[in-house]
Ligand SMILES: Nc1ncnc2c1ncn2[C@@H]1O[C@H](COP(=O)(O)OP(=O)(O)OP(=O)(O)O)[C@@H](O)[C@H]1O
């Protein structure tokens with residue numbers, strides 16, 4: 001296993017920056033997820049680690065060595081492709097053993113090793129089949145087996161679960177998590193599914209338009225999203241964001257928005273700095289921190305009922321505010337009360353997030369422990 | 371379901387028309403099957419009585435005709451190997467590398483290829499080949515065909531390779547293979563159906579072509595079968611139908627066998643935008 005580092009890496013296609021001046025370090029044995037919307041440069045970043053794409057500027061390091069211009073074959077890495085890239089003319093045994101074949105292992109030995117790995121992944125009985133003769137889940141495990149069959153310094157995954165159905169995806173996710181605990185592998189895992197990233201990663205790099213917006217452990221991404229972009233991308237459903245107008249005096253902050261009742265908050269140096277720029281802030285609150293409340297009680301926000309989706313143990317209640325923006329609350333179905341047309345959602349002040357007019361999180365003077 | 375009278379009449383008319391068209395296409399084929407076995411074959415269709423192999427005997431004893439079949443084989447196989455190998459490598463490079471303007475290159479080549487092997491270019495081709503001192507050699511025919519067929523072959527194959535995900539070779543290289551290893555282990559087997567299409571197409575083209583060997587070759591012992599067929603005409607220019615029929619059948623056999631072999635061995639999978 002080895003560490004990975006990006007130093008000011010930029011990748012341009014023509015005049016388009018797919019990755020712009022990205023720097024980050026992945027420690028030995030870390031499982032890092034690159035998370036972001038489609039086209040933000042996740043795959044491009046991963047391919048630069050693999051050596052399938054050469055950075056336009058900057059350096060890529062693996063295990064402390066500059067590998068920027070090293071051919072993929074010399075990097076001692078494994079990669080699981082989104083389309084699995086199983087060789088259609090080889091049976092599973094030959095597919096899985098291929099990396100050992102190019103390393104010059106004798107047939108007997110490499111098929112033995114392939115079989116071992118396949119058995120762990122429960123595809124050992126399919127070794128004579130062609131990739132076209134097995135199911136999608138089995139193909140996914142075959143490509144995983146091919147990545148695990150030889151010792152590798154870094155494991156790269158490009159949305160390996162995106163072609164599986166929901167149930168198989170959960171199963172495979174659990175297995176990958178187990179594998180990571182078992183092997184302590186260094187892994188870089190590309191996904192646009194925030195739940196997958198939260199479940200697997202030791203750290204998540206949230207990307208937007210070729211840049212890393214936040215690079216932190218999942219719990220920090222969830223509890224202290226660095227920007228409204230991160231807040232809006234992580235969480236299921238994502239954080240509700242409400243534009244508010246701020247006034248302050250006597251060391252107290254008053255936030256105003258249609259339908260919002262919120263008792264004054266204590267001022268902090270961060271808030272003061274933000275207000276020096278603009279009085280417009282964004283209030284963020286996660287759906288799981290909202291609950292149905294009586295009208296006119298405490299800290300609450302109200303609107304008209306837009307949707308009420310029962311998900312089994314919990315329901316998603318969406319309200320629409322006068323400016324047509326929407327807020328969603330995640331409430332336990334057991335707590336369900338008959339909803340009328342006007343709905344008030346209550347919350348407690350320690351659960352709110354504040355972002356300045358540029359969308360950056362306003363830190364508290366004394367942050368709560370994570 | 372009950373048919374109304376006009377619909378019924380319409381169907382009958384359609385069937386009759388289809389049958390007539392079918393017959394027009396079938397007649398030469400029927401002649402082609404009957405005539406070689408008929409010692410008194412004419413241009414009209416007659417069922418052989420008795421069936422005989424005497425026409426074939428005469429053909430087999432004709433050294434010039436037999437040598438010509440062998441020459442056809444040399445020229446076709448030589449051309450096919452050249453076209454197949456060169457087109458595969460060129461198409462692979464064109465598909466996988468990021469040379470700017472590679473699309474334009476292919477289209478320009480394609481445009482010129484129809485000129486190169488066409489009759490319009492015969493004079494320049496003759497001059498070039500003769501300047502190279504290759505007139506009256508198998509190599510002249512093989513090279514000219516390779517030049518003429520390559521662009522189209524490359525075009526067909528590039529289209530085919532474009533439709534094959536790069537991730538095959540990429541995963542091989544990440545797994546430790548060199549680009550050359552990745553090409554032979556992974557890419558080539560996947561491209562093979564496309565190569566087979568090109569090879570069959572090139573073979574049929576060269577095998578059946580008359581003009582190029584006719585112009586580039588002089589000596590009888592190098593002439594391919596397509597030219598040799600003319601030896602079955604009498605001095606006065608009337609065909610010796612019996613021999614012609616038998617020879618035509620023999621002449622068409624390699625192509626038929628090639629198709630059968632390929633469809634048995636590879637099952638003709640024309641996928642990936644192949645326009646064969
Ligand atoms: N070979 C290429 N040539 C030109 N542009 C490219 C190339 N590869 C990627 N891009 C562009 O770079 C940007 C980032 O692409 P990338 O594949 O890294 O996105 P991604 O984050 O993996 O998205 P997705 O989640 O859809 O896979 C995209 O806008 C894409 O169009």
Ligand SMILES: [Mg+2]
Pocket residue numbers: 042043044190
């Ligand atoms: Mg991608």
